[in-house]
Amino acid sequence: MSKRKFNLYFIPELVNEPITYILVKDFDLKFNILRAEVKEKGGQLLIEVDGKPAQITKGVAYLQGMGVKVEELNEFVTKDEERCTNCGMCVSICPADAIEMDRQNWKVIFHLDKCIACGLCVSSCPPKAMKLKA
Amino acid sequence: MLKRTYEEINAKIEKGDAVVMTAEEAIQLVESQGIEKATKEVDVVTTGTFGAMCSSGAFINFGHAEPPIRMSKVWLNDVPAYTGLAAVDAYIGATEEREGDGHEYGGAHVIESLIAGEAVHLRATGRGTDCYPRRDIDTYISLKSVNQAYMYNPRNAYQNYGVATNSSEKALFTYMGKLLPHYGNATYSSAGQLSPLLKDPQMRTIGMGTRIFLGGGIGYVAWEGTQFKTNIPYRNGVPSSSGRTLAVIGDLRGMSTEFIRALDFHGYGLSMAVGIGIPIPILDQDMMTCAARTDEEIFAPVLDYSIQSRNRKPMMEVSYAQLRSGTVELFGKKVKTSSLSSYYKAKVIAERLKKMINEKQFTLTRPAVAMPTDRSQKVLEVCSKEEVL
Numbered sequence: 001m002s003k004r005k006f007n008l009y010f011i012p013e014l015v016n017e018p019i020t021y022i023l024v025k026d027f028d029l030k031f032n033i034l035r036a037e038v039k040e041k042g043g044q045l046l047i048e049v050d051g052k053p054a055q056i057t058k059g060v061a062y063l064q065g066m067g068v069k070v071e072e073l074n075e076f077v078t079k080d081e082e083r084c085t086n087c088g089m090c091v092s093i094c095p096a097d098a099i100e101m102d103r104q105n106w107k108v109i110f111h112l113d114k115c116i117a118c119g120l121c122v123s124s125c126p127p128k129a130m131k132l133k134a
Numbered sequence: 135m136l137k138r139t140y141e142e143i144n145a146k147i148e149k150g151d152a153v154v155m156t157a158e159e160a161i162q163l164v165e166s167q168g169i170e171k172a173t174k175e176v177d178v179v180t181t182g183t184f185g186a187m188c189s190s191g192a193f194i195n196f197g198h199a200e201p202p203i204r205m206s207k208v209w210l211n212d213v214p215a216y217t218g219l220a221a222v223d224a225y226i227g228a229t230e231e232r233e234g235d236g237h238e239y240g241g242a243h244v245i246e247s248l249i250a251g252e253a254v255h256l257r258a259t260g261r262g263t264d265c266y267p268r269r270d271i272d273t274y275i276s277l278k279s280v281n282q283a284y285m286y287n288p289r290n291a292y293q294n295y296g297v298a299t300n301s302s303e304k305a306l307f308t309y310m311g312k313l314l315p316h317y318g319n320a321t322y323s324s325a326g327q328l329s330p331l332l333k334d335p336q337m338r339t340i341g342m343g344t345r346i347f348l349g350g351g352i353g354y355v356a357w358e359g360t361q362f363k364t365n366i367p368y369r370n371g372v373p374s375s376s377g378r379t380l381a382v383i384g385d386l387r388g389m390s391t392e393f394i395r396a397l398d399f400h401g402y403g404l405s406m407a408v409g410i411g412i413p414i415p416i417l418d419q420d421m422m423t424c425a426a427r428t429d430e431e432i433f434a435p436v437l438d439y440s441i442q443s444r445n446r447k448p449m450m451e452v453s454y455a456q457l458r459s460g461t462v463e464l465f466g467k468k469v470k471t472s473s474l475s476s477y478y479k480a481k482v483i484a485e486r487l488k489k490m491i492n493e494k495q496f497t498l499t500r501p502a503v504a505m506p507t508d509r510s511q512k513v514l515e516v517c518s519k520e521e522v523l
Contacts, residue, residue: 085479
């Protein structure tokens with residue numbers, strides 16, 4: 001079993017398709033919705049998928065076949081260690097507890113595995129050390 | 135009672151015999167050995183802070199062009215610099231924003247670039263006079279090419295500061311960072327037990343002319359900082375709200391981007407993080423008592439930034455130990471805290487200053503003039519010519 005995060009982008013015509021149901025039923029994938037948005041240009045769903053690696057690959061292929069743009073999120077947000085001053089402004093902003101202050105050495109630790117790619121740390125970082133991956 | 139003089143301490147530094155400790159180390163020593171023994175043992179306690187200090191900037195003298203120009207407008211990397219000075223002098227303010235394209239780049243970035251050794255684009259215009267016939271220039275400068283480039287910061291190193299929170303329905307974008315609605319977080323900005331002016335709360339040893347660590351190099355206290363005030367509440371002998379400040383001066387040459395960093399507060403504007411360290415001479419037991427105050431003993435007021443008035447009253451006081459634990463309790467709710475000043479960098483600065491003293495690169499100075507002991511902060515009222523006199 002492995003866990004991976006994907007950002008799914010839907011064109012407006014696909015918003016009513018029960019694709020998450022198919023992911024469970026046909027591909028035996030467990031998933032957690034981390035963030036969902038519907039806008040004029042379509043929808044966006046950030047999911048964490050848990051399942052057999054082969055099944056995940058098949059699920060992704062199904063989604064792409066349906067016209068869903070799939071973007072894997074291994075490094076949505078990055079921390080520039082040189083730019084970071086370890087102030088900790090991001091710590092209280094992060095809704096996912098993905099950023100923590102190490103009280104031994106007073107450095108800020110970023111847990112990528114907990115990141116839900118909301119981007120709140122990016123706008124709240126004064127020295128602009130937290131960056132969206134281009 | 136033990137007494138020590140600046141001369142004695144400097145003589146020990148010169149001989150390599152001085153006992154120098156960071157404020158954190160001094161706290162541990164006092165806890166294990168007691169105040170009397172610690173006073174005898176330690177000559178100097180080093181402090182440090184690294185936080186947003188908006189009231190910062192640098193004077194630059196560019197040198198004369200051929201033919202010369204009297205610069206009346208100056209832009210550095212498209213950031214306007216103040217030029218109501220002599221022909222080729224300018225002051226670049228840290229919070230000044232670049233013209234044209236939004237708010238992400240400004241004076242603080244220019245200063246950071248100069249310190250990094252980078253080339254900076256200089257544009258200037260003048261009206262053309264008999265002594266200064268030239269009307270414009272477009273060139274590049276660097277710290278190598280200019281005559282003088284020195285930081286002069288009118289207000290740095292605040293002695294304590296309020297904790298910011300937000301009771302309102304919507305997020306606030308402030309100089310204290312993003313404040314989430316309904317007391318969603320609380321932000322603070324002092325190095326607490328490492329912060330220079332909290333370790334000499336009455337400023338017995340910090341005055342005009344005091345040599346300090348500034349931005350990675352050596353600087354000096356130039357004057358009382360703007361908004362300097364002494365009529366403040368105290369707890370355990372330490373100011374429990376914002377009090378004294380410093381105006382500081384130092385050569386940009388010799389500074390490091392490790393200790394000067396441009397900041398961008400989303401929705402508020404630009405600022406500059408400045409690293410300052412000050413050595414506290416342990417002249418007697420009272421100095422040691424102050425220098426060894428812990429985060430448990432230093433308190434800050436909590437302010438609701440949704441009240442947009444200079445008259446907002448503190449809701450409560452919290453200690454830096456509570457703030458640094460990661461959460462504080464406000465009205466029965468556990469609220470996550472964030473610091474805007476970097477405790478990590480404060481530690482690095484206190485260590486660096488200790489090393490400089492141990493390596494005889496830094497000796498202590500007696501203040502040329504003591505700071506005022508009776509200052510209150512005035513407000514600005516809209517009034518008539520007669521009323522103001």
